[in-house]
Amino acid sequence: MSDDALTALGKRARDLDSDHASTDRRGAFVLPEGVIYLDGNSLGAMSVAARDAATDAVTRQWGQQLIRAWNDSAWWTAPERVGDRIGELVGAPSGTVVVGDSTTVSLFKALHAAARMRPDRTVVLTDPDSFPTDVHVTRGVCDQLGLSLELVPPGDAVARLEGSNDVALASYSHVDYRTGQLWDLAAITDAAHATGALACWDLCHSAGVVEVGLTAGGADFAVGCGYKYLSGGPGAPAFLFVAPQHLRDFTNPILGWNGHATPFAMTPDHVPADGITRARVGTPPVLGIAALEGALTAYDGLDVVDVRRRSLSLTGFFIECLDALGVDLPVVTPRDEARGSQVSLRHPDAYAVVQALIARGVIGDFRETDIVRLGFAPLYLSHEDALAAAVHLRDVVVGREFEQERFRQRATVT
Numbered sequence: 001m002s003d004d005a006l007t008a009l010g011k012r013a014r015d016l017d018s019d020h021a022s023t024d025r026r027g028a029f030v031l032p033e034g035v036i037y038l039d040g041n042s043l044g045a046m047s048v049a050a051r052d053a054a055t056d057a058v059t060r061q062w063g064q065q066l067i068r069a070w071n072d073s074a075w076w077t078a079p080e081r082v083g084d085r086i087g088e089l090v091g092a093p094s095g096t097v098v099v100g101d102s103t104t105v106s107l108f109k110a111l112h113a114a115a116r117m118r119p120d121r122t123v124v125l126t127d128p129d130s131f132p133t134d135v136h137v138t139r140g141v142c143d144q145l146g147l148s149l150e151l152v153p154p155g156d157a158v159a160r161l162e163g164s165n166d167v168a169l170a171s172y173s174h175v176d177y178r179t180g181q182l183w184d185l186a187a188i189t190d191a192a193h194a195t196g197a198l199a200c201w202d203l204c205h206s207a208g209v210v211e212v213g214l215t216a217g218g219a220d221f222a223v224g225c226g227y228k229y230l231s232g233g234p235g236a237p238a239f240l241f242v243a244p245q246h247l248r249d250f251t252n253p254i255l256g257w258n259g260h261a262t263p264f265a266m267t268p269d270h271v272p273a274d275g276i277t278r279a280r281v282g283t284p285p286v287l288g289i290a291a292l293e294g295a296l297t298a299y300d301g302l303d304v305v306d307v308r309r310r311s312l313s314l315t316g317f318f319i320e321c322l323d324a325l326g327v328d329l330p331v332v333t334p335r336d337e338a339r340g341s342q343v344s345l346r347h348p349d350a351y352a353v354v355q356a357l358i359a360r361g362v363i364g365d366f367r368e369t370d371i372v373r374l375g376f377a378p379l380y381l382s383h384e385d386a387l388a389a390a391v392h393l394r395d396v397v398v399g400r401e402f403e404q405e406r407f408r409q410r411a412t413v414t
């Protein structure tokens with residue numbers, strides 16, 4: 001590429017950054033110098049507010065208020081309060097979202113409760129290429145309840161559902177963790193409902209970056225991570241959504257005292273609490289919830305519609321840069337708007353390519369078997385970052401820098 005063409009791309013990047021200035025929250029985050037962080041879809045970056053909220057929860061609330069903090073700092077009601085804030089980001093009404101357990105446990109609760117709402121049905125559908133925990137949990141629930149697990153890709157789900165009468169539940173990821181493909185939540189949910197089935201959605205890769213529209217799409221249940229785009233920190237609690245019409249019949253498969261109507265009555269019988277509180281189990285991870293609550297303030301004053309526009313612009317511009325720079329790795333992520341906030345590329349030496357990028361300060365990740373996965377967390381990445389990352393990727397590929405990394409032993413966590 002000529003110097004002039006690169007200069008033109010640089011100008012376009014600055015123009016796009018100025019068009020999207022209203023959604024720039026870079027100043028709210030702490031990122032190391034010299035790093036372009038393209039892994040916010042695995043572990044979101046730390047914000048000043050998350051750090052301060054965690055510090056306050058430890059030093060003042062725990063340190064000084066001690067046990068009084070359950071009331072004085074509203075620890076007890078934090079799962080529902082923070083759930084409501086996430087609900088605003090994913091289009092769910094107040095009182096339908098709770099935070100607390102991991103995504104895996106939340107998914108178990110949702111699927112188990114949902115399957116039991118369709119006792120006359122025998123089949124649960126999920127995507128064979130889902131993030132593995134989703135397949136494992138779905139299989140486990142089917143085994144426990146005597147149901148059949150059918151592995152049907154999301155692209156075939158509507159056809160499988162049409163005219164059927166055996167499906168209890170369709171459980172899918174909104175955005176594919178590997179390819180970044182965005183699936184049509186409303187279309188699959190509608191197809192499930194048309195046959196009397198329910199629909200559960202994993203929003204790990206869409207919450208905070210896509211207009212999820214749980215109510216608008218008619219979703220029955222949903223779960224999602226707190227530590228990816230929402231930037232709640234490592235191991236941040238997940239969230240669980242139960243649509244209002246299902247709250248009354250929602251039977252938590254883990255009957256704990258936090259989901260009890262009167263937990264401090266200390267009675268041995270289990271009376272489920274009203275509303276989403278019945279989806280709680282045990283003592284919530286207060287410090288993690290505090291960090292997550294702080295992190296969510298990055299969305300204050302923002303509309304997810306605008307965040308989504310910025311995300312599409314960033315990923316679209318990155319692909320445009322790859323094309324212009326002649327980086328000819330196949331782009332696995334849809335080029336149209338049916339994508340989340342990542343760009344995944346194929347390379348036979350994908351692991352080595354990612355290591356070579358990391359050596360240059362561009363942090364992405366590798367996914368089996370041959371995927372270079374680059375996440376664009378819109379709140380703290382710019383179009384200038386996207387261009388710089390594309391130039392680094394070109395240099396790694398054209399300069400065959402990955403060859404030096406080829407024999408590197410794989411890290412435990414990739």
Ligand SMILES: Cc1ncc(COP(=O)(O)O)c(C=O)c1O
Nearest residue numbers: 102103104131133173177202204
């Ligand atoms: C789609 C999806 N579901 C679930 C998880 C993880 O669940 P957990 O938070 O329980 O580790 C991930 C990532 O780890 C994911 O990408």
Ligand SMILES: Nc1c(O)cccc1C(=O)C[C@H](N)C(=O)O
Nearest residue numbers: 041042043131177178204413414
């Ligand atoms: N949860 C993770 C972890 O504890 C360690 C490393 C990575 C993760 C992830 O979240 C991976 C992520 N779900 C993915 O999409 O690949």
